Amino acid sequence: MYAIVEIAGQQFKVAKDQKLFVHRLQDKEGSKVSFDKVFLLDDGKKVTVGAPAISGAAVEAKVVGHLKGDKVIVFKKKRRKGYRVKNGHRQALTELMVEKIVASGAKPAAAKPKAEKAPAPAKAEEKPKSAKAQKAPAPAKAEEKPKAAKAEKAPAKKAPAKEAKVDYSKMTVAELKAAAKAKGISGYTSLKKAELIAALNQ
Numbered sequence: 001m002y003a004i005v006e007i008a009g010q011q012f013k014v015a016k017d018q019k020l021f022v023h024r025l026q027d028k029e030g031s032k033v034s035f036d037k038v039f040l041l042d043d044g045k046k047v048t049v050g051a052p053a054i055s056g057a058a059v060e061a062k063v064v065g066h067l068k069g070d071k072v073i074v075f076k077k078k079r080r081k082g083y084r085v086k087n088g089h090r091q092a093l094t095e096l097m098v099e100k101i102v103a104s105g106a107k108p109a110a111a112k113p114k115a116e117k118a119p120a121p122a123k124a125e126e127k128p129k130s131a132k133a134q135k136a137p138a139p140a141k142a143e144e145k146p147k148a149a150k151a152e153k154a155p156a157k158k159a160p161a162k163e164a165k166v167d168y169s170k171m172t173v174a175e176l177k178a179a180a181k182a183k184g185i186s187g188y189t190s191l192k193k194a195e196l197i198a199a200l201n202q
Contacts, residue, residue, distance in 0.1 A: 001044060003101050005059045006037040014059055014098045024092035027063050032099070035059045036108055043103065058106030064095040168197045176200065 002015045008023040027033050038057035041048040048054055068090040076085040168176060176196040180188035185199050 001101055002042050003038050003059055004040040005035050007035050016098055016101060018098045020096050021093045022096060025094045029063055029065050031063050033061055036106060041103055056104040056106055058102045060100040061096040061098045064097050066094050069093050168200050
């Protein structure tokens with residue numbers, strides 16, 4: 001009997017009492033692990049193919065040890081450029097011993113609920129912080145509103161003084177027409193720049 005199973009992002013063809021090397025797992029040496037992403041099962045008589053995984057099937061294995069793989073040399077060179085780079089790499093591996101292949105009735109991995117429970121308190125703690133953060137700026141906003149109101153009122157008082165000091169010769173025709181419209185000058189749309197300046201200065 002053999003199965004095709006996904007372990008640490010890679011697919012392996014495994015049988016009972018087989019040793020295999022996979023990418024480093026977090027489990028401790030001597031602990032038992034179960035992999036439920038079984039894509040194919042062959043018991044000698046019948047071949048079962050999952051879509052994509054077979055529900056209830058699992059491969060149970062024991063962590064024999066953690067080790068590093070053989071050194072791989074990574075050498076780069078660009079000819080006639082004097083460019084040479086040599087690097088070595090040893091992949092971190094975990095040695096597994098397949099103990100059992102379960103065809104049906106296996107429970108899903110129990111590690112997922114634990115991972116979900118751990119972040120739950122952190123989220124609960126974050127909520128009060130965010131609530132405090134929302135409460136703190138509230139008075140600041142309340143303070144800003146009166147300032148904005150005062151800032152709006154202040155220019156209204158100073159507006160007449162500014163109109164007397166405006167230099168219309170530096171303004172564009174569009175700005176002059178807008179000023180003429182604000183003053184209520186009739187026929188400002190057909191006037192030229194010099195005529196607009198003269199009308200506004202009166």
